[in-house]
Amino acid sequence: NAGVTQTPKFQVLKTGQSMTLQCAQDMNHEYMSWYRQDPGMGLRLIHYSVGAGITDQGEVPNGYNVSRSTTEDFPLRLLSAAPSQTSVYFCASSYAAGLQPTDTQYFGPGTRLTVL
Amino acid sequence: LAKITQPISMDSYEGQEVNITCSHNNIATNDYITWYQQFPSQGPRFIIQGYKTKVTNEVASLFIPADRKSSTLSLPRVSLSDTAVYYCLVAIPRGATNKLIFGTGTLLAVQP
Numbered sequence: 001n002a003g004v005t006q007t008p009k010f011q012v013l014k015t016g017q018s019m020t021l022q023c024a025q026d027m028n029h030e031y032m033s034w035y036r037q038d039p040g041m042g043l044r045l046i047h048y049s050v051g052a053g054i055t056d057q058g059e060v061p062n063g064y065n066v067s068r069s070t071t072e073d074f075p076l077r078l079l080s081a082a083p084s085q086t087s088v089y090f091c092a093s094s095y096a097a098g099l100q101p102t103d104t105q106y107f108g109p110g111t112r113l114t115v116l
Numbered sequence: 117l118a119k120i121t122q123p124i125s126m127d128s129y130e131g132q133e134v135n136i137t138c139s140h141n142n143i144a145t146n147d148y149i150t151w152y153q154q155f156p157s158q159g160p161r162f163i164i165q166g167y168k169t170k171v172t173n174e175v176a177s178l179f180i181p182a183d184r185k186s187s188t189l190s191l192p193r194v195s196l197s198d199t200a201v202y203y204c205l206v207a208i209p210r211g212a213t214n215k216l217i218f219g220t221g222t223l224l225a226v227q228p
Contacts, residue, residue, distance in 0.1 A: 044218070
């Protein structure tokens, strides 16, 4: 049981490049989400998914796309990277969105992204 | 738009009790409120979760008033290793589902 895994751990992009941050979980969780954390700041919700085939926008969705073709995977795509997207990205998963006491969010180790 | 606010920072000394409050004015009525701890360069780590009144585990207590417009994390007898950022996490209703939003975070600095 690996929990929540994220790849890569570090990435440097040039402005305008695109890339996909990978997130996978092996706990059969329905709810998955992506957060970004800027230096010295809190965590802001980018996109989330309540199950395979269902995604929705969070607080700061612009510039990012997501899809959820399987329960296990929830990739985050940066369409055209900008310096403002320099941040640490965390993926998280849980059984559901806070409705049960077992809905603890499990977090991945994070991806540190720098856009030049 | 729901606003989830916390004090930016708090200072304490070892052995003291620390209470951190999170204000959330429009959360889902059927959700749980969760608190996390985060150290630099790490992901958030679960501390405690509750729905109403008071919940206690081996590391903290959580107080939630009847109107559920706030919650207070209580850390008894803090130590230097409790220096971290603490976040509340609440569910915001969005149609048939909820989305999970973090509070603004509180940096707790514990001094000897």
